[in-house]
Amino acid sequence: MxxxxxxxxxxxxxxxxxxxxxxxxxxxxxxxxxxxxxxxxxxxxxxxxxxxxxxxxxxxxxxxxxxxxxxxxxxxxxxxxxxxxxxxxxxxxxxCMAHRLQLALVAAARELASGASYKRQDELQASKAAEIAELLESGEINTGKGANQIGTLKHAGDTRWSSHFTSISSFIRMYNPLCTVLENIK
Missing domain, CATH: 3.30.420 (Nucleotidyltransferase; domain 5)
Incomplete structure (x- = not known):
């Protein structure tokens, strides 16, 4: 329930x-x-x-x-x-195990996010900007008002499931730049 x-x-x-x-x-x-x-x-x-x-x-x-x-x-x-x-x-x-898992995932994400330095955040945004420039140059995406925003990763709320859509959507948009930054950290 x-x-x-x-x-x-x-x-x-x-x-x-x-x-x-x-x-x-x-x-x-x-x-x-x-x-x-x-x-x-x-x-x-x-x-x-x-x-x-x-x-x-x-x-x-x-x-x-x-x-x-x-x-x-x-x-x-x-x-x-x-x-x-x-x-x-x-x-x-x-x-409820779903709630327990949710709280554990949020705690882990918060730990990772709070440990992210401004340098890493800047690196992530620079990687996303480079990805956008590359896609524009190849013609895979078009320019337009409000299009191709760099954005950032959004964090899910502790107990409100509706915040996950925004969080997952931002993760998907930032996936390639995030992989690039993680490779650089590795």
Missing amino acids: DEASDESKKEQMAIVHRYVDKKGYIQERFFDLVHVKDTSSSTLYSSICETLTSYELVVENLRGKGYDGSSNMHGEFKGLQALFLKDYPCAYYIH
Whole structure:
């Protein structure tokens, strides 16, 4: 389960159902998208229970829940996991592996970026400028207003997945110059 604001600034909770099928295979399916008035643990708790019950699923059969590590989710006394464990002792909390991976990748990227000197950043931009000049000369790209900007690498946010598109897009644009700079460092 995860929650986020949509474009209209309404809080939405996405529920993914993970289960073992009759053949013993683990299945994972998008289950529902539920509007919630706020992201307090009590609101999320009642929304999850209501949603599962509305699909005639028995909440007592819940064996695990996975979500991020924010205090409203994993808080030991008032978090969502505490509310579930109080009523359903077999429903264990598991910190979502996608969120863990996300936090690890962001930390590694931040470490690399903060270690990048101005000299390296200047070298990266000079390499990109040389690439643009070469592509213009060969006719592979055209000139135009706002075209062929040098740019820089953008960093992804810690927990907002939407920032990754910008980060990956900048990485793709800067891939060749980045390889050149890394070869020079090597």
